[in-house]
Amino acid sequence: MAQPGSNAVGVDNTFRRKFDREEYLQRAREREEQEEEGRFKSSKSKGPPVQRKPLKHRDFEVDLESRLGKTQVVTPIAPLSQQAGYFCSVCECVVKDSANYLDHINGKKHQRALGMSMRVERASLQQVQDRFENLKKRKTEVSFTEKDLDDRIQKQEEEEEERKRLRRERKKEKKKEKAAEEEPEVDADVAAMMGFGGFGSSKK
Numbered sequence: 001m002a003q004p005g006s007n008a009v010g011v012d013n014t015f016r017r018k019f020d021r022e023e024y025l026q027r028a029r030e031r032e033e034q035e036e037e038g039r040f041k042s043s044k045s046k047g048p049p050v051q052r053k054p055l056k057h058r059d060f061e062v063d064l065e066s067r068l069g070k071t072q073v074v075t076p077i078a079p080l081s082q083q084a085g086y087f088c089s090v091c092e093c094v095v096k097d098s099a100n101y102l103d104h105i106n107g108k109k110h111q112r113a114l115g116m117s118m119r120v121e122r123a124s125l126q127q128v129q130d131r132f133e134n135l136k137k138r139k140t141e142v143s144f145t146e147k148d149l150d151d152r153i154q155k156q157e158e159e160e161e162e163r164k165r166l167r168r169e170r171k172k173e174k175k176k177e178k179a180a181e182e183e184p185e186v187d188a189d190v191a192a193m194m195g196f197g198g199f200g201s202s203k204k
Contacts, residue, residue, distance in 0.1 A: 054121035
């Protein structure tokens with residue numbers, strides 16, 4: 001340790017950087033202004049927002065049962081459309097089960113890919129009236145009366161009677177065939193017994 005009376009040199013701390021607060025505040029303000037200008041330019045370059053159509057009714061049947069109960073060999077190099085599960089050609093993805101597939105095709109991502117928003121178009125009064133008229137016409141075209149119901153019941157009863165009659169005839173035929181098969185065996189047994197003198201009349 002240095003003695004109090006000696007000419008010892010103190011520690012030099014001048015190597016530490018000294019920051020000018022005003023300079024760095026000015027730099028921060030300039031950077032913020034540049035970021036704001038960049039955001040403004042990028043928002044302008046994107047263009048107007050995309051106008052999407054409202055949701056509409058699906059005009060096709062969803063195929064969930066065509067591959068039911070079938071086995072399929074799956075390889076890792078097979079294309080997506082031939083892999084196990086349900087393939088969505090719009091989003092080019094495979095969904096493993098039917099519940100998730102239905103969730104996917106009704107979901108936001110799939111509908112956006114089809115160019116639709118998740119909003120439902122509000123029906124006008126005229127559209128509702130037209131819908132009611134179409135339903136009334138369809139109901140009158142496919143009218144179902146009590147007479148039709150009676151005819152159907154009578155037809156089913158006749159078909160049931162016919163089935164019962166055919167069943168009885170088959171049973172009779174089977175009985176006849178069984179009896180015909182058993183008769184020669186009995187005759188052979190009788191003939192054998194008669195040959196051995198069991199039941200036959202002896203010659204006098």
